[in-house]
Amino acid sequence: MNLYDQLLSGQAKLSLIGLGYVGLPIAIAFARKVQVIGFDLNERKIQEYLEGRDPTREVGDQAVKDSSMVFTADPARLKEALFHIVAVPTPVRSDHTPDLRPLEGASRLLGRHLQPGSVVVFESTVYPGVTEEVCVPILEKESGLVCGKDFKVGYSPERINPGDQLHRLENIVKVVSGMDGQSLDLIARVYELVVEAGVFRARNIKVAEAAKVIENSQRDINIAFMNELSIIFNRLGIDTQDVLAAAGTKWNFLKFTPGLVGGHCIGVDPYYLTYKAEQAGYHSQIILSGRRINDGMGRYVAENLVKCLIRSDRPVKNARVAILGFTFKENCPDTRNTRVIDVINELKEYGISALVADPEADAREALEEYGLTFTSMEGIRDMDAVVLAVAHDTFRELSMADIGAFFNKGQKVLLDLKGMLDRDAYEQAGYLYWRL
Secondary structure: OOHHHHHHHOOOEEEEEOOOOOHHHHHHHHHOOOOEEEEOOOHHHHHHHHOOOOOOOOOOHHHHHHOOOEEEOOHHHHHHEEEEEEOOOOOEOOOOOEOOHHHHHHHHHHHOOOOOOEEEEEOOOOOOOHHHHHHHHHHHHHHOOOEOOOEEEEEOOOOOOOOOOOOOHHHOOEEEEEOOHHHHHHHHHHHHOOOOOOEEEOOOHHHHHHHHHHHHHHHHHHHHHHHHHHHHHHHHOOOHHHHHHHHOOOOOOOOOOOOOOOOOOOOOHHHHHHHHHHHOOOOOOHHHHHHHHHHOHHHHHHHHHHHHHHHOOOOOOOOOEEEEOOOOOOOOOOOOOOOHHHHHHHHHHOOOOOEEEOOOOOHHHHHHHHOOOOOOHHHOOOEOEEEEOOOOHHHHOOOHHHHHOOEOOOOOEEEEOOOOOOHHHHHHOOOEEEOO
């Protein structure tokens, strides 16, 4: 009986290593079809799952409660599985070089418990070559097994979009790859159990790795173009949103908008590609140029806030400023690599300590990662300026009266980074309104 049939019959188990925003939805989906061991080193996170809570909000508490998955922080349980999926973060260091330590650590841990006949599929975003050149040697060293003989590997890039309830694992085509035809066929069939949209079989592992890293690089470049346009149009006294609405009437105009580019994908993946390009002797032109623009938007927003304070005859130093929204994207608790922190840090250079409110964000994560404590929405009062930084639905529901209550006397300075509000209405009401 092959491994696929063993999984279906319950004679073999599947493990998911890394139960975050990406790993949890995959594990929950597979647990409806096969026996799953969900592993994460974070014991606090595992305890939340065991208590039926979903801190990622990707699948919901009920799905966690109803799942047959075994949640564990004990790596020894990995010995029970023969099909392994690794979905750990792949961030960048402060110098923008790839930080493969989480992936290397997961490979070492899995290698110590890898059984003969296993298949290991990596989902973490990497540059082409990482699976076979970095992960495989670690697996072989720790397990004493030989790749290709005792175990097989593959790569299937994650396409989970945190906070997106429309594009889910089940309805997004899944790219899969394997080290040979046999492993590719097995990996494809296993993923077809949960991916209703079907799978795309990449020619080889490096092709699949490259496909993932350029998906987000493409978005990054397009958003950088929008951000550059917003800088230009701001200087020309033209509203960027008005320009995009007009240009968007053309059938082939790509609908991107300016904004802060953070998160664990778009703001990170391009650096993986440019790092590998440098190793191959090529210095990126377009990709790094886009990254420079996007990485500088926090400073740009802070500078314009200061200009708005001056125009409204308000003092800059010690100005009372509130920032609404801290997560890297709307309707998602994830604060990893949020670029709102750039705005906060730049304002500190002007002597402004901003209050931050975000009812959607993971407050504990923000405190641990950034040393930041949130203010309640009720605590946002007597402000000189307010920055709507993230387009949460909870913020979209705020009325003009709600927003007006945030301010003190004098002209109200309002920065609406995502263009959520009616500019004309707020300007007619006397606001000094600014947006990207």
